[in-house]
Amino acid sequence: MGRTLAKISLVLLLIVALPMGFFLVREFSALTKNEQMVERVFSTQLESILYSINQYSENIVVQWSQSLDQPIAPEDELMQEIVDNLFQNNAAIRAVRFLDLKASQEEAVYFSDSVFSLNVWPEKAEVEQLQTYLDANYQRIKEAQWQDDLLLYFLPKNRSGEQLCQLVVDPRTFMEQNLGPMIQQVAQDLFYIAISDSLTGYVVYANEAEIGNSQSLKQAAMWYLPEYKLGIRLKSKTLDELASERSQRDNYTMMAMGLLVVLGFVFVLVNIRKEMKLAAIKAEFVANVSHEIRTPLALISMYAETLLLKRVKTEEKQVEYLTTIQQESVRLTDIVNRILNFSRIERNRIKYRFERVDLKQVIPEMIASFESHLSAAQVNCCFEASDDDAWVEADREALKTMMNNLLDNAIKYSDKAEKEVRVRVVKRAKQVWVEVQDNGIGISSKNQKHIFDQFYRVTEGDLAHRAKGSGLGLNLVKRMMKVHGGQVTVRSKLGEGSTFILKFPLKTEKDVQNSNR
Ligand code: ADP
Numbered sequence: 001m002g003r004t005l006a007k008i009s010l011v012l013l014l015i016v017a018l019p020m021g022f023f024l025v026r027e028f029s030a031l032t033k034n035e036q037m038v039e040r041v042f043s044t045q046l047e048s049i050l051y052s053i054n055q056y057s058e059n060i061v062v063q064w065s066q067s068l069d070q071p072i073a074p075e076d077e078l079m080q081e082i083v084d085n086l087f088q089n090n091a092a093i094r095a096v097r098f099l100d101l102k103a104s105q106e107e108a109v110y111f112s113d114s115v116f117s118l119n120v121w122p123e124k125a126e127v128e129q130l131q132t133y134l135d136a137n138y139q140r141i142k143e144a145q146w147q148d149d150l151l152l153y154f155l156p157k158n159r160s161g162e163q164l165c166q167l168v169v170d171p172r173t174f175m176e177q178n179l180g181p182m183i184q185q186v187a188q189d190l191f192y193i194a195i196s197d198s199l200t201g202y203v204v205y206a207n208e209a210e211i212g213n214s215q216s217l218k219q220a221a222m223w224y225l226p227e228y229k230l231g232i233r234l235k236s237k238t239l240d241e242l243a244s245e246r247s248q249r250d251n252y253t254m255m256a257m258g259l260l261v262v263l264g265f266v267f268v269l270v271n272i273r274k275e276m277k278l279a280a281i282k283a284e285f286v287a288n289v290s291h292e293i294r295t296p297l298a299l300i301s302m303y304a305e306t307l308l309l310k311r312v313k314t315e316e317k318q319v320e321y322l323t324t325i326q327q328e329s330v331r332l333t334d335i336v337n338r339i340l341n342f343s344r345i346e347r348n349r350i351k352y353r354f355e356r357v358d359l360k361q362v363i364p365e366m367i368a369s370f371e372s373h374l375s376a377a378q379v380n381c382c383f384e385a386s387d388d389d390a391w392v393e394a395d396r397e398a399l400k401t402m403m404n405n406l407l408d409n410a411i412k413y414s415d416k417a418e419k420e421v422r423v424r425v426v427k428r429a430k431q432v433w434v435e436v437q438d439n440g441i442g443i444s445s446k447n448q449k450h451i452f453d454q455f456y457r458v459t460e461g462d463l464a465h466r467a468k469g470s471g472l473g474l475n476l477v478k479r480m481m482k483v484h485g486g487q488v489t490v491r492s493k494l495g496e497g498s499t500f501i502l503k504f505p506l507k508t509e510k511d512v513q514n515s516n517r
Pocket of ligand 1 (some may be wrong): 405409413438442443451456457458468469470471473474498
């Protein structure tokens with residue numbers, strides 16, 4: 001059996017587990033790739049959000065420069081109006097200054113509220129660079145740090161090369177008032193976007209209060225605020241978490257699939273093992289039964305032949321031979337009935353006819369019908385019953401089969417010179433118990449767990465080994481008791497005897513009335 005099982009396992013492994021394992025490994029590696037791809041896509045998306053914020057800041061700055069780029073003198077009233085308007089709409093702009101590059105002098109300066117000394121002159125090289133851009137028709141706006149402020153400067157197209165315009169901008173106000181609304185809009189409820197000092201990492205502006213963990217932020221330099229960095233991350237989860245959460249779910253599904261395959265594999269093997277064991281037991285059973293049948297058949301044929309040949313002289317002997325023939329045919333019928341009963345019960349073909357019976361009355365009747373066997377085995381059998389009610393609902397035939405089995409075992413598994421069997425009917429709570437006690441060889445507690453299994457026979461001990469049987473009797477009793485809504489149990493000690501107990505549900509008069517209603 002071991003070798004066959006090993007072969008089956010190998011075949012199963014080859015056709016199911018191996019391809020499945022291969023598939024799972026492939027899927028797992030594909031998942032890792034997917035995870036990386038998802039992360040890349042997320043990352044690009046975040047970068048583009050940061051880019052759009054920078055782009056927006058550029059738009060604002062370009063708008064400012066365009067409004068100041070007019071073909072009018074800086075000190076002109078109209079220019080004053082334009083600058084005033086700019087101050088009104090952009091609290092971040094602290095001052096606007098126009099420089100005449102040719103004359104190397106300040107043409108005009110406007111302050112939004114407080115006046116401060118502003119004396120920055122651009123490097124010659126820088127101006128030349130701006131001029132080169134302008135010649136190529138591109139108005140470049142440059143930025144520089146000036147004290148705590150941001151200094152923006154550009155060459156107005158309308159006064160080509162002659163003038164430089166400077167804007168002093170407060171970076172915090174620029175972030176809050178100019179970029180803030182845009183950041184809020186982009187972030188919605190999904191992202192945490194923060195501007196932090198690129199040196200200290202200190203968060204100076206964020207779309208919402210959250211302890212800035214610059215580690216997990218995706219960061220980018222700010223085009224017009226070189227001292228600061230723009231950072232973004234998903235509000236609830238980090239990018240890694242989100243990507244791995246997705247693939248984790250897939251991982252679990254695959255692991256569950258793998259587990260299922262392993263469990264299925266084990267299940268199939270266990271079942272095959274069980275079936276093979278059963279097949280072996282059945283084969284043994286057939287051999288046993290054949291052996292059991294052969295003995296009575298041989299006896300019957302031998303005695304019948306002797307009688308036919310008229311070799312028996314005395315009438316006494318004739319009676320003896322005929323009695324043996326009769327007894328052996330009863331035994332044969334018994335064996336055949338047991339097998340038939342069993343196969344019928346196996347296929348659920350047994351028909352039960354339940355009726356309310358008084359066990360105190362029917363059990364003694366059944367013992368009486370088994371009397372010939374008892375006396376043949378020289379067994380002293382006694383019956384006891386308490387005064388309590390012992391009404392149950394039972395099928396008489398089944399009851400007889402069960403009692404015969406238990407009594408037969410009580411005789412069979414005893415080697416005492418004075419064999420004793422006690423049958424008791426007692427009421428216990430809402431049950432009626434039929435106890436069959438013998439003083440036989442007893443059953444070890446290890447075997448007690450199995451004796452009700454199909455085909456199970458105790459093989460230890462001389463008598464148990466020698467006694468003929470099929471291992472079906474107690475299993476039949478167990479099945480029948482189940483149909484009766486009860487159960488069968490055993491109490492036994494090796495060498496001291498056994499007590500088998502049939503436990504029936506009590507059926508009182510009241511129960512009958514209730515069920516009739
Ligand atoms: P079998 O045909 O072998 O008697 P059973 O199902 O009736 O099959 O019993 C199963 C096993 O339980 C027996 O092989 C026997 O070893 C053990 N057994 C049953 N009844 C008794 C008993 N009264 N005393 C000791 N052993 C018993």
